[in-house]
Structures are given as structure tokens and as C-alpha cells.
Amino acid sequence: MGGxxxxxxxxxxxxxxxxxxxxxxxxxxxxxxxxxxGVAAFFAIGAYTSGxxxxxxxxxxxxxxxxxxxxxxxxxxxxxxxxxxxVGIITLKLRADYLAIATIGIAEIVRLALKNETEITGGxxxxxxxxxxxxEMLGGQYELAFLIMLLIxxxxxxxxxxxxxxxxxxxxxxxIRENEDTTLAAGKDVVNFRLQAFVLGCCVMxxxxxxYAHFIxxxxxxxxxxxxxxxxxxxxxxxxxSGNNKGALLGAVAIWAxxxxxxxxxxMLPADLTTRAGALRVLLIGVLxxxxxxxxxxxxxxxxxxxxxxxxxxxxRDKLAEDRGASGARSSAGE
Amino acid sequence: xxxxxxxxxxxxxxxxxxxxxxxxxxxxxxxxxxxxxAHGDLITLGAYLAFVLVTxxxxxxxxxxxxxxxxxxxxxxxxxxxxxxxxRRVAPVILLISSVGVALILRSAIQLIWGPSxxxxxxxxxxxxxxxxxxxxxxxxxxxxxTILLVVALHLFLQKTKVGKAMRAMSDNADLAxxxxxxxxxxxxxxxxxGGGLAAAAGIFLGMDTRLHPVMGWRILLPVFxxxxxxxxxxxxGAIIGGLAIGLxxxxxxxxxxxxxKPAVAFALxxxxxxVRPTGLFAxxxx
Numbered sequence: 001m002g003g004x005x006x007x008x009x010x011x012x013x014x015x016x017x018x019x020x021x022x023x024x025x026x027x028x029x030x031x032x033x034x035x036x037x038g039v040a041a042f043f044a045i046g047a048y049t050s051g052x053x054x055x056x057x058x059x060x061x062x063x064x065x066x067x068x069x070x071x072x073x074x075x076x077x078x079x080x081x082x083x084x085x086x087v088g089i090i091t092l093k094l095r096a097d098y099l100a101i102a103t104i105g106i107a108e109i110v111r112l113a114l115k116n117e118t119e120i121t122g123g124x125x126x127x128x129x130x131x132x133x134x135x136e137m138l139g140g141q142y143e144l145a146f147l148i149m150l151l152i153x154x155x156x157x158x159x160x161x162x163x164x165x166x167x168x169x170x171x172x173x174x175x176i177r178e179n180e181d182t183t184l185a186a187g188k189d190v191v192n193f194r195l196q197a198f199v200l201g202c203c204v205m206x207x208x209x210x211x212y213a214h215f216i217x218x219x220x221x222x223x224x225x226x227x228x229x230x231x232x233x234x235x236x237x238x239x240x241x242s243g244n245n246k247g248a249l250l251g252a253v254a255i256w257a258x259x260x261x262x263x264x265x266x267x268m269l270p271a272d273l274t275t276r277a278g279a280l281r282v283l284l285i286g287v288l289x290x291x292x293x294x295x296x297x298x299x300x301x302x303x304x305x306x307x308x309x310x311x312x313x314x315x316x317r318d319k320l321a322e323d324r325g326a327s328g329a330r331s332s333a334g335e
Numbered sequence: 336x337x338x339x340x341x342x343x344x345x346x347x348x349x350x351x352x353x354x355x356x357x358x359x360x361x362x363x364x365x366x367x368x369x370x371x372x373a374h375g376d377l378i379t380l381g382a383y384l385a386f387v388l389v390t391x392x393x394x395x396x397x398x399x400x401x402x403x404x405x406x407x408x409x410x411x412x413x414x415x416x417x418x419x420x421x422x423r424r425v426a427p428v429i430l431l432i433s434s435v436g437v438a439l440i441l442r443s444a445i446q447l448i449w450g451p452s453x454x455x456x457x458x459x460x461x462x463x464x465x466x467x468x469x470x471x472x473x474x475x476x477x478x479x480x481x482t483i484l485l486v487v488a489l490h491l492f493l494q495k496t497k498v499g500k501a502m503r504a505m506s507d508n509a510d511l512a513x514x515x516x517x518x519x520x521x522x523x524x525x526x527x528x529x530g531g532g533l534a535a536a537a538g539i540f541l542g543m544d545t546r547l548h549p550v551m552g553w554r555i556l557l558p559v560f561x562x563x564x565x566x567x568x569x570x571x572x573g574a575i576i577g578g579l580a581i582g583l584x585x586x587x588x589x590x591x592x593x594x595x596x597k598p599a600v601a602f603a604l605x606x607x608x609x610x611v612r613p614t615g616l617f618a619x620x621x622x
Contacts, residue, residue, distance in 0.1 A: 035428060037372075037435065090606055096428055097370045098609060101560045104372075105602035108557055116595050227553070231439055238432065279446035286440035293433050294421050 009143045011260065016150040017212050019252040021229075022236045023161055023245060024204030030242035030303070031170060032197040033177035035096045038087075038103035039233050040226035041110035042202045045083055046076035046209025047219050048114070051127045054214075058129075061122035069133050073210040080206025081199050088198040093191055107226045114221040126220025130213050146215055153211070157204065162245050164200075173197050174243075228282065232259065235289045241299030244306050251299065259285065337468035342586045348475050348544060350582025351482035355537035356555065357562035357574035358489065359530030365506035365569020366526045367423075369430040373414070374534055375556030376441035379549060381407040381535020382542040383445055389456050396456050397477065400539050404532040411531025412524055420520075438553065446549040454547040478540040485536055486575060489529070493571065498525050506569040557598050558585065561605035567615025576616065580604070 021039060028034040050072035052063035067075075083106075091102040114121050121127065134145040164170050172193050175183040184190050213219050232255065240251020262284050266277035298304060356378055363371045385403030388394045414437055422430050463470035493499035498521075504512040505522050513519060534552075537559075541551060562581045566573025581601050588600040608615065 033428075035431065090610060094609055094613060097431060098564075098613070100372075100431060101370055101557075101564070102602075102606065102609070104560070105557055105598075105605065109596075109599045109602060112595055112599065116593060227439065231435065234432065234435070276447050276450065279443040279451070282439055282443040283447065286436045286443065289436040290418055290433060290440070293429060293436070294418070297425065297429060 006143065009147050011256070013143070013147045013150055013215055015253055015256045016147070016154050017208050017215065018233065018236060018256055019154055019249050020157060020208040020211065021205055021233045022240070022248040022252045023157060024201045024208065025233055025237050026201075026242060026245060026248040027161065027164075027197055027204065028201035030237060030244065030248065031165060031177065032173040032194060033096060034092070034194060034198055034201070035100040036103045036198070036201070037100055037230055037234075038107040038110075038226075039205055040224050040229040041103075041107040042080045042084065042205035043209040043212070043229060044110055044114060044219075044224040044226075045080045046206030047213035047224075048121055048127065048209075049079040049206070050076040050210035051130045051213045051219055052120075054131050055127065055129055056131075060125070061118075061127055062120040069131060069214055072214070073207065076206045076210035076213075077203045080209070081203040084199045084202030085195070088195045092194045092198060107230065111221065111224070111226050114224070122220075124221060126218060126223070128218045130217045130219065132214055132217050150211060150215075157207075158245060158249065161204075165245060169193075169196075177243075231282075231289075232285070235285055235292075237299075238289065238297075239292050239299055241301040241303060241306075243303030244299070244301050246306070247299050247301035247303070250301055254300065255285075258288065338590070340467070340469045342589070343583065344469060344471055344475065346583035346586035347579065348478050348582070349586060350579035351479050352537050352540045352544065352578075353555065353558050353562050353582050354575045354578025355482060355485065355533045355540070356559035357566065357578045358486075358571045359533040360559055361563040361566060361568055361574040362502070362506065362526050362571055363530045364563060366502065366509070367419070367427075367430070367523065368509075369427040369434065370560065371530075372431065372434040372556070373437040373441060374530070374559065375552035375554070376438045376445075377407055377411055377531050377534040377552065378538035378541065378555065378559075379445055379547075379552035380410060380441055380538070381531075382538035382547050382551065383449055384535065385539045386449070386454060386456065386542070386547055396539065396543055397481075400481075400536065403539050404535045407535035407538075408528040408531040411527040411534075415523065415527050442549050442553065449547075449549070451549060456542055456547070474543045478544060481536065481540065485533065489533070489571065492529075498522070502526060554598070557605075558582075558601035561601040561608075564605050564615055565608050567617040570615065570617045573615055573617035 021043060024042075025036065025039060028036050050069075052061065053065050053067045053075045054069055054072035055061075055064050056066050057064035087102070087106055091099050094102075115124060117123070118125075132142055132146070133149065134142055172183065172188050175186070175188070176190055176193055180190055212223075216223070236251040236255040237248055238251070239255055240249065241247025259281070262281040263277075266280050269277055269280075292299070356374060359377075360371060360374045363369075363374070381403045384406040385396060385399035388399035388402055389396060418433060418437065419430055422433055461472045461474060463472045465471075493503055501512065501517045501522050502525060504515070504517060505519070509519075537555075538552060541555065545551070558581050559578075562577035563574050564577070565580055566575070566577030581604060584604055585597040585600050588597065592600075
């Protein structure tokens with residue numbers, strides 16, 4: 001029983017981290033239509049930044065500043081944001097597909113740097129001993145405490161991004177996504193808004209990276225199989241419903257469940273095939289993505305569906321108000 | 336001087352391989368209007384299909400090449416007709432996402448069938464020819480010669496045949512081409528045959544030059560994209576120049592920075608091009 005509970009807590013924490021990544025991508029792709037295939041790069045930048053800032057002094061890699069964990073997290077957000085700013089300044093004036101190609105380049109360079117810049121990142125040996133929050137205070141109960149903290153942070157982030165989405169700022173982003181020229185004609189600084197959305201999304205991804213680093217406590221280039229992580233986040237967002245924060249979270253949960261499910265299926269394979277099981281899992285997820293794109297491209301919770309529900313709700317409210325107003329008018333006419 | 340010449344040789348070999356990938360990518364980009372992210376994995380597929388013939392029948396690589404090319408062209412057409420065709424009516428960016436999915440499906444299928452480790456076409460050492468202190472392996476001559484042959488064949492196809500002309504017209508201006516009665520679907524199929532076939536040739540040459548590995552194509556995708564953008568999207572001739580430029584730049588860069596950062600050089604050139612002249616050297620499709 002304890003084992004199952006532990007597994008559930010561990011899984012939920014990973015789902016939460018993927019959920020944050022998906023929310024970050026939703027700001028870029030879902031809301032603004034920016035195509036970022038470098039999700040894993042910003043995730044890794046966040047993880048390594050926080051790792052460098054918070055680990056105890058060491059010679060194995062740069063830093064070991066032993067700063068408090070919240071400082072590491074803020075550092076992760078800031079550094080990913082700065083990276084995103086420079087990438088964005090160069091590429092955001094271009095079309096969505098050029099941005100996509102450019103972000104592959106970023107992901108590739110970050111991957112190479114993690115491996116080769118041994119003095120900064122510890123190279124292939126990775127970076128061990130990243131402190132975990134609440135570890136000293138709670139001892140054994142660390143995982144549960146982390147999950148609760150993660151869910152609170154996720155909740156705060158979700159509410160914040162929902163507010164941003166429904167604000168005037170979010171409307172401009174959707175305008176850019178739907179029709180850039182019209183938005184430009186309406187006097188909005190399109191490139192600037194795109195840059196803001198890109199940087200914000202990357203900050204969220206960097207934050208997720210920091211959380212991951214402090215959760216697992218050890219990071220290495222192998223932990224960031226860039227295509228796999230990026231691809232899973234993309235499938236999550238598209239399956240859940242891009243443009244919709246609720247959909248993004250639902251997608252994270254659903255796809256993670258399927259992803260873990262494939263592990264159970266491949267676990268039943270004969271022993272000589274288990275070394276190739278990872279490839280089979282990726283293949284299944286890839287097929288799933290194509291099926292979703294062909295049959296239900298808007299995802300489980302579509303953005304349009306969300307809007308329809310909102311319009312209906314508003315219509316009902318208006319009708320109520322109208323009825324009340326009309327009956328009030330009638331009664332006043334009767335007097 | 337000898338070192339410079341040696342790097343030039345390596346650069347031309349690498350540039351030939353990149354060019355073959357970039358021509359197909361550029362044509363697909365120009366005609367279907369989306370960056371085909373699975374192109375790298377078509378390169379890998381071609382290399383492995385030829386590998387099957389080499390290992391099972393003991394065929395020389397050059398005999399296996401046409402089979403690998405045909406098989407990959409067929410696979411590209413099949414992927415298009417089964418998947419991309421259904422998505423063509425929606426935004427091109429959905430095709431982009433779909434091609435990322437196809438890339439992963441192809442790569443994991445290759446890994447599933449042939450395993451995740453390195454493979455080679457032929458073991459043993461090839462003795463290089465030496466000219467004025469420069470080493471040239473027989474394989475290098477085959478790669479460059481094969482590329483020249485393929486490029487000449489492509490040139491004749493694009494200039495002399497009706498399909499080739501229609502293809503260039505589609506790439507220049509799809510709407511105008513359709514008005515003149517060009518049948519879109521058959522041109523698209525031809526684009527995939529050429530794109531897939533050339534990608535396979537690139538993969539087989541890459542496998543001869545280095546080794547076969549399930550991510551070999553993905554690793555070279557960034558330089559291939561850089562070459563296509565440098566030459567101008569939809570410009571097959573530009574892609575050749577772009578490929579050679581990227582190949583040479585990557586090899587020359589090793590005198591200054593660590594060789595492991597070669598892809599970064601391609602990336603830097605691409606970004607520079609996108610800033611200075613986003614239409615490419617030969618004024619391809621406007622952004």
C-alpha cells in the first residue's frame with residue numbers, strides 16, 4: 001500500500017512539472033501562435049541554473065553557491081527569460097516556421113553545451129546533490145510536502161495565466177495568432193507582444209526546470225532527451241486543447257497516464273526486446289499525435305468550446321438581466 | 336596550406352551530403368509550404384534500407400543505393416498520401432507539427448528494427464589517396480561524384496521535362512500554377528519522390544562517410560535547414576550552393592572552435608542569413 005502511495009505521489013509530482021511546461025507552451029503556441037520546439041532547452045537552462053546556484057561548494061562544476069532554493073528558482077526564471085529575450089529579438093520578426101527551425105538550433109546548442117562545457121555543467125557526469133526543499137525539516141515526508149508545494153505553485157500559476165489570457169493583453173496575443181495584419185493595423189506593436197509572450201512562456205519552462213532539479217536532486221544531459229521531452233509537452237498541449245489553460249493541464253494528465261500505460265505494456269514484452277521498449281513507447285505516442293491531428297485537431301477541451309460556453313453563460317446572464325429589467329419597466333408603466 | 340586543403344576536401348564531402356538533403360527540403364518547403372521536420376529521418380531511413388541489402392545480400396553500397404532511394408521515395412509518398420494529404424486543408428503549421436510526429440515515428444521504428452547502436456556498411460580501413468599532402472578516401476570520390484551525377488539528373492529533370500517545369504512553377508507561385516491547369520496532387524507526389532530519393536542518397540553517403548545511427552538524420556537536419564534557407568526556400572539550385580557553404584563553414588570552423596560545436600556554426604550562419612536577407616541568397620519565397 002505504501003509503495004503504491006509513494007508511486008502515486010511521485011507520478012503526480014512529475015505530472016505537475018509537465019503541467020507547468022505545458023502551461024508555458026500554451027502561452028507561446030496556444031495563445032500567440034509561436035512555434036517553439038526548444039522546450040527542453042529552456043527546461044534544462046532552468047534546471048542547471050537553479051542547480052548551480054543552490055548546490056554546496058564543489059569543483060565538479062561551476063558554482064556551488066549554496067544559496068537558498070527560492071533564490072535558485074528565481075534565478076532559473078530570470079536566466080531562461082534572458083535567453084528567451086535574445087532568441088526572441090533575433091527570430092520573432094520572422095514567420096512561425098522560421099522560429100520553429102531556429103528553436104531547434106537553440107535546443108541543439110544547449111544540448112551540446114551541457115555535454116561539452118564540463119567546467120560549467122559537470123558534463124556527462126551531471127550535477128548531483130541539488131538540495132531538496134523541506135528535506136531537513138521533514139525527513140522522510142519530503143515527497144508529499146514537495147507535491148503539496150508543487151500543486152500550490154501550479155494553482156497560482158494557472159490562475160495568473162488565466163487572468164493574463166482573459167485580459168486585454170491576452171486578447172492582443174490571440175489577435176496576433178488569428179490575424180497578424182489586422183492586429184498591426186489596430187496599432188499594436190506585434191513584435192513586442194510576441195516577445196513578451198515568448199519570454200513569459202520560457203520563464204515558465206525554466207521554472208519547471210528548477211522544480212524538476214530540486215525534485216529529482218540530480219540532473220545530467222541524459223535527463224533532457226530534448227526531442228522526447230519537447231515532443232511529450234507538445235502532444236500534451238495539442239491533445240488537451242491548445243489555447244485553453246484547462247485543456248493544457250488536462251492534456252498533461254491524460255498523456256502522462258498514457259505514457260506510463262505504455263510502460264506497462266512494454267514491460268510485458270519478451271526480455272530480449274525490452275532494450276528497445278523505449279522506442280516502441282515513442283512510436284505509440286507519435287501515432288497517437290497523428291490520430292489526434294487528423295480526427296480531433298482542436299483537442300479534448302477546445303478553445304472554441306470554452307468560448308462557446310462563456311458566450312452562452314453571458315447570454316443567460318444578459319437574458320436574466322433583461323427579463324428583470326423588462327418586468328421592472330412593465331411594473332413602472334403600470335403605475 | 337595542406338590543412339586548409341584537407342578541410343576543404345572534408346567540407347566539400349559534407350557539403351555534398353547536406354546539399355542532397357537540402358534540395359528535397361527546399362522543394363517540399365516551396366511547394367507544400369511547410370518545413371518538413373521529418374526530412375532528417377527520411378535521410379536515416381534511406382541509409383538503413385541500403386544497409387539491409389548490404390548486410391543480407393552482401394551487395395556493394397553503390398548497388399544498394401538505388402534500392403534505398405526507391406524505398407525511401409515510396410515511403411515519403413505513402414506518408415504524404417496517408418497523413419499530410421488529410422491535413423493539407425488546415426493551416427501549414429499543423430503539417431509542421433505532424434511532421435515532427437512523423438520524425439519521431441520513423442526514428443523509433445528504425446531503432447526498433449535495427450537497434451540503437453552504431454552500424455557500418457563496411458568494416459576495415461580504406462587506404463586514402465594522397466595528393467600534395469591531402470588525404471582523399473575512395474569513398475569521398477564516390478560521394479562527390481554521386482552527388483554531381485544526381486544534381487545533373489535533377490537539373491535535366493527540372494529543365495527538360497514537363498513535370499519538372501510544373502514543379503518549378505508551383506514552387507514560384509502555386510496559385511498562378513494552378514490557374515494554368517497544373518495538376519497539384521501529381522506534382523506533390525513527384526516532389527516527394529524527388530525529395531525522399533535525394534534524402535535517401537544523402538543518408539547513404541552520410542553512412543559511407545561516417546556511421547549509421549538512428550539519430551544520424553536528425554543531427555544533420557539543422558545544417559540541412561540552414562542550407563535550404565541560405566539558398567532560398569524553393570530554390571533547388573540555391574540549396575546546392577547553400578549546402579556547400581554550410582559544409583565548408585562547418586569544417587573550417589574546427590580550426591577555431593571545438594568540433595563538437597559544428598552544428599552551432601550552421602545555426603549561426605542560418606540566423607545571420609535570416610536577419611540580413613531572409614529570402615536567401617537566390618531570393619526564394621518571400622517571408
